[in-house]
Amino acid sequence: MKEMSVMLIGACLTWGTTAHAADIDGQWARSDGNAKVTIAPCGSDICAVNTWIKPGTPKEKEGDKLVMSIKPDGDGIYSGSAFDPQRDLTYRLTVTVKGDRMTTKGCIVAGLLCKGINWTRID
Known part of the structure; x- marks a missing residue:
């Protein structure tokens, strides 16, 4: 499964306000050093948008966007x-958001193919 840089986390919340998204809103750097994203409201949703991609990183580019429809399941878990x-x-x-750390796990093919990515909040 290809890298899901913009998957992060941040993306479209399906409830009415973005206040619940405060833990995920902001700038994040992927742990492999190949990408940075901004997570912020986009319309009634929240999107993660690539703001920087390490040169030579295949299949990813600045401006790629991921739109997520997520709801809180518990303390820092969506x-x-x-x-x-x-x-x-x-x-x-x-x-999963814990302070300045975030982990995203995306699955396709009925949950048979999954990939987790770690992120760190940046200023």
Whole structure:
């Protein structure tokens, strides 16, 4: 499964206000050093948008966007789905935010193919 840089976490919340998204809103750097994203409201949703991609990183570019429909499941845990319009793929998504650390886990093919990505909040 290809890297889901914009999958992060951050994306479209399906409840009415974005106040619940405060834990995920902001700038995040992927742990492999290949990408940075901004997570913020986009319309009634929240999107993660690539703001920087390490040169030579295949299949990713600045401006790629991931739109997530996620709801809180517990303290800092969100789950739902994410849509990647660049690849026309929808993922089952779990996001866990603990302080300045975030982990996203996206699955496709009925949950048989999953990938987790760690993120660190940046200023």
